[in-house]
Amino acid sequence: MPEVLNPPARTSEALRARYALVRAQTEAICQPLLPEDTVVQPMLDVSPPKWHLAHTTWFFETFLLREYLPGYTVFHPEYAYLFNSYYNSLGSRVNRADRGTISRPALADVYAYRAAVDVAIRRLLDTHAAELPDVFYELFELGLQHEQQHQELLLTDIKYILSTSPLAPAYRAAPQNPTEAPLPPPAAWLPVAGGVYTIGQQEAGFCFDNELPSHPTYVADFSLQNRLVTNADYLAFMEAGGYQxxxxxxGEGWDLVQQHTWQAPLYWVKRPEGWFQFTMRGLQPLQLAAPVTHVSFYEADAYANWAGARLPTEAEWEIAARQFASAAPTGNFQESGLFHPRPLPPHASPTECHQLWGDVWEWTYSAYHPYPGYHKAAGALGEYNGKFMINQLVLRGGSCATPASHIRLSYRNFFHADKRWQFTGIRLAR
Structure with missing residues (x-):
């Protein structure tokens, strides 16, 4: 179950407005797509946009409408099989690898499904808000946070889908005559004193169960670089023979380099005139000043070793972020509409820590394990986080595809070490 400390106002008007805003944003993300784009699944990690649109709707229907709206009848009896993601408690489902085979229902039918569920949610809030238990409001907030997670996945999946086309189509038109941003100043090291610190969710508001309980942890003295590793920095590693x-x-990373002939981050393309990068605006010249992204944990770790440094642990990242970052998320998030990491201005102060919020998810050298005292909830919602706490690494800080209202200092993202299709990047520690 999620945790909500000091929950927001529960008026029907406030809940309806927030619900409408989140649901509309999901559809706005899909608006530039052709219907053909929404059914493609070019690799296992990617889900078709049509599936995302339906799955997020199934979540509200299953956990809220079926439980709390008297007399509610599901929109279609087979949609639970088609659009359940990984909840074994709720029955059988289409294999993840087969989501791209779901040609029916048509995209128009999925949008009709979304509209019908939205109408039913509004009716539930308008007619039953006063009698709904606390657990309903916790589930309602979880449903919104879940949809925001899928908004980020939508953007990263759409980028991968478009990148597989030889036409290199743009999701959004590129600006005319873009200018190359100047390189940021050399990275500086910011010291953090060792000691016992508290990590995990400590502020009021929503958090996922994997951010709890907050607990003390000891770290030795360490330093964190004040900016992200740039494309120029990473290109120096490549030109020095880093991939050779x-x-x-x-060992596992080196095996992947050999097996997949990795020579550069995902989406980099070498042409006679130089390096290019596939972006949401199509194939563009590589921005040397922008943070490097779409690198696996193995690539991030190899770069750190080459640079004579290391990746931070997740405890170090959170401790430093609580010391250096603003309390409220401010940075390059989904709302900027860039869907790409932003270069740091050349006048950025060397005594401040930059880009902790947004731009790229920062790999840490910490396994995704439960915090001491973690308790997995019973039932289907106990499957939300707990069963994934093995063989994955923690990432922190959010990315240019993350909604700003979805992120916080204690947020723990997690991926397998080989994954590159997310907006993942590098910050060094020592």
């Missing part, structure tokens, strides 16, 4: 020298790599 096994000494920088973990």
């Amino acid at each position: 020298d096994f000494r920088f790599w973990l």
Whole structure:
């Protein structure tokens, strides 16, 4: 179950407005797509946009409408099989690898499904708000946060889908005559004193169960770089033979480099005139000043080894962020509409820590394990986070695809070490 400390106002008007805003944003993300784009699944990690649109709707129907709206009848009896993601408690489902085979229902039918569920949610809030139990409001907030997670997945999945076309289509038109941003100043090291600190969710508001309980942890003295690693920084690693020298790599990472012939981050394309990068605005010249992104944990770790540093642990990242970052998320998030990391201005102060919020998810050298005292909820919602706490690494800070209202200092994202299709990047520690 999620946790909501000091929950927001529960008036029907406030809940309806927030619900409408989140649901509309999901559809706005899909608006530039052709219907053909919404059914493609070019790899296992990617889900078709049509499936995202339906799955997020199934979540509200299953956990709220079926439980709390008297007399509610599901929109279609087979949609639970088609659009359940991984909830074993709720029955059988289409295999994840087969989501791209769901040609029916048509996209128009999925939008009709969304509209019908939205109408039913509004009716539930308008007619039963006063009698709904606390658990309903916790589930309602979880449903909104869940949909925001899928908004980020939608953007990263759409980017991968479009990148597989030889036409290199743009999701959004590129600006005319873009200018190359100047390189940021050399990275500086910001010291953090060792000691016992508290990490985990400590502020009022929503958090996922994997952010709890807050607990003390000890760290030794360390330093964190004050900015993200740029494309120029990473290109220097490549030109120094980083992808050809096994000494920088973990064994599994080196095996992947050999197996998949990795020579650069995902979406980089070498042409006679230089390096290009596939973006949401199509194939564009590589911005040397922008933070490097779409790198696996193995690549991030190899770069850190080459640079004579290391990746931070998630405790170090959170401790430093609580010391250096603004309390409210401010940065390059989904709302900017860039859907790409933003270069740091050349006049950025060397004594401040930059880009902790947004731009790219920052790999940490911490396994995604439960915090001491973590308790997995019973039932289907106990499957939300707990069963994934193995063989994955924690990432922190959000990205240019993350909604700003979805992120916080204690947020723990997690992926397997080989994943590159998310907006993942690098910050060094020592």
